[in-house]
Amino acid sequence: MSILTVGTMAFDSIETPFGKAEKVIGGACTYISWAASYWYSPIHLVSIIGRDFPQSEVKALEDRGVSMEGLVRRTDMDSFFWAGKYHPDMNNRDTLTTDLNVLAEFDPILPRSYVSSRFIMLGNLTPAIQMSVLNQLDGNQAVIILDTMNFWMDIAMPELKEVLKRVNVLTINDEEARQLSGERSLVRAAQKIHEMGPEYLVIKKGEHGALLFYKDQIFFAPGMPMADVIDPTGAGDSFAGGMIGYLARTGEISFKNMKTALIYGSTMASFCVEDFSLQKLRNLSQDEIHQRIRQFEMLSSFDVNELPVKNN
Amino acid sequence: MSILTVGTMAFDSIETPFGKAEKVIGGACTYISWAASYWYSPIHLVSIIGRDFPQSEVKALEDRGVSMEGLVRRTDMDSFFWAGKYHPDMNNRDTLTTDLNVLAEFDPILPRSYVSSRFIMLGNLTPAIQMSVLNQLDGNQAVIILDTMNFWMDIAMPELKEVLKRVNVLTINDEEARQLSGERSLVRAAQKIHEMGPEYLVIKKGEHGALLFYKDQIFFAPGMPMADVIDPTGAGDSFAGGMIGYLARTGEISFKNMKTALIYGSTMASFCVEDFSLQKLRNLSQDEIHQRIRQFEMLSSFDVNELPVKNN
Secondary structure (H helix, E strand, O other), X not given: XXXXXXXXXXXXXXXXXXXXXEEEEEOHHHHHHHHHXXXXXXXXXXXXXXXXXXHHHHHHHHHOOEEEEEEEEOOOOOOEEEEEEEOOOOOOEEEEEEEOHHHHHOOOOOOHHHOOOOEEEEOOOXXXXXXXXXXXXXXXXXXXEEEOXXXXXXXXXXXXXXXXXXXXXXXXXXXXXXXXXXXXXXXXHHHHHHHHOOOEEEEEOHHHOEEEXXXXXXXXXXXXXXOOOOOOOOHHHHHHHHHHHHHHHHOOXXXXXXXXXXXXXXXXXXXXXXXXXXXXXXXXXXXXXXXXXXXXXXXXXXXXXXXXXXXX | OOEEEEOOOEEEEEEEOOEEEEEXXXXXXXXXXXXHHOOOOOEEEEEEEOOOOOHHHHHHHHOOOEEEEEEEEOOOOOOEEEEEEEOOOOOOEXXXXXXXXXXXXXXXXXXXXXXXXXXXXXXXXXXHHHHXXXXXXXXOOOEEXXXXXXXXXXXXXXXXXXXXXXXXXXXXXXXXXXXXXXXXXXXXXXXXXXXXXXXXXXXXXXXXXXXXXXXXXXXXXXXXXXXXXXXXXXXXXHXXXXXXXXXXXXXXXXXXXXHHHHHHHHHXXXXXXXXXXXXXXXOOOHHXXXXXXXXXXXXXXXXXXXXXXXXX
16 A cells, blocks of 8 residues: 655745745655645655756655656756746736756656555646656556646647546546536536546635535535735645545545545645745645644534525 | 625626626625525625516525515615626636716615624625625624725725624635735735634635635645536626525534535535536436535545655
8 A cells, every 4th residue: 555646846936925035945846745744644756857856856755755767867957847927816826947958858657566546646747748657557446536737738648538538537627627518607617527547526716715526516615714825836736645645545436535635735835835835745744734624624514404484 | 593694786787708798687695695594594785776677586595594684675766786897717807897876875774683793794895885784783693704806995895894804704816815915925915804804714716626724724725617608797706606505504604614515605606617607507306416525525535544755
């Protein structure tokens, strides 16, 4: 039993209305692994880094139960680098720089010990790479979660659709769900996306929360209103990490358990945005995590009261 | 004990991606009264209509327990008329026409039987009119809910702030909360708005649901994902109507009861958007209303599971 997580490990330079962070640690795989590591180990990591990525960061993840057998370090190139600037509303951002560097060479080979991983989290990467990973697995997985984005829908839709046939859970945002399905209504979008393969669809709406669609059932995990959102970078990946960590820990793939998994995801994402990079995710105590989970419960719960309608 | 509702009764011409409706019945007071009438009577209505407003519509509301003693009909003028076109995303709209007509003459005089109304719903109108209504009440109200919009913040902020000192519940959207408070974070916006007067703040986010702020507590009522949103016009007023109707019916003003009131509001709003004008709100059965309330419960509820964090 183990988690497999595939994705980038990178440097980010970020500007938000609250400040700047220059060349800080980022990457989907990094956020996923940190968030998941609170709930489960071993985590089998598959990623690629360059000569500039600090070994101390690799070590810190190893210390949390993350296996580095699937990590490639290229000593002739730099790590993937992304620079972006957030709009004042923090919901939108402009990409200033994307230096692929080592990522252009990424062709993941799964170590033999990884191929029977049960809980698979494929971070946002080219559909071709995601497919290559799926092809190396032993076919005996409990759940395969896939993250993707509009960019791949624009330039690699046929490949993406092939991958979708083989995943159980798709995580995308609302506009991506509309693009993928051609439907404005998220309910209709979910119906079409289910037909493409994923029986679970998670639609991430940032500060507005996340929707889970399964058959004809819907669950909504609210976004936690925060006094200060410092940096949204990595929130979606922290969400995915919390989700896969909870699923692996509890071992049950059902609509009921997926709902709680979304709350775990939302919890980890809510911590992520409270500071730049992994600052907040590195040192969470059990108390503050449990308190945040209870805040989600208080945010969502109400007394149902079915009053008879008035006869006029 | 009674509800007092003050606002427009009007004609709307609406264009959405799903079709057009020409000169159909609209107006805040109309939607509020219809939505509230499922839960409570009497409803004391205060509004103004022109020669063109059908008497059958007045009669239909009377039949549902709405008192028309406070309705003025001007036989020398037409009713308030609004025309708008929704963007493809249905979250934004352009106003094409605003003919104030009778609304320019609106100076509501409360009938003597109205001044002791306990549950007050002030629809979106000039702050001066809202203040005039408050000045006519006997001062013995259980709750005063006020709806307003960015337009009044732009042109009449000082008057609006005077009114706010005297209301218990303010309903506005997220951008309006930011404009009113000068704060980007809704948590910080709520703190400032509480200081302006309203102990309860309801932030309406359309399809993304509604937030309730009270002291340091927050509740989130999700938006119900709908297969088809035909026309969002009146959703906010139907929400307000469901809320005040529930509060009047149950008679309790508390955070706990306000949470359920938001669900009643969201329920009525979710029906409103399913058709143009009041089509859907006119003929709801108890069964379909209760079923929708249960859908909200299913949408929001999850098993809380506080797992111990892993020690590494």
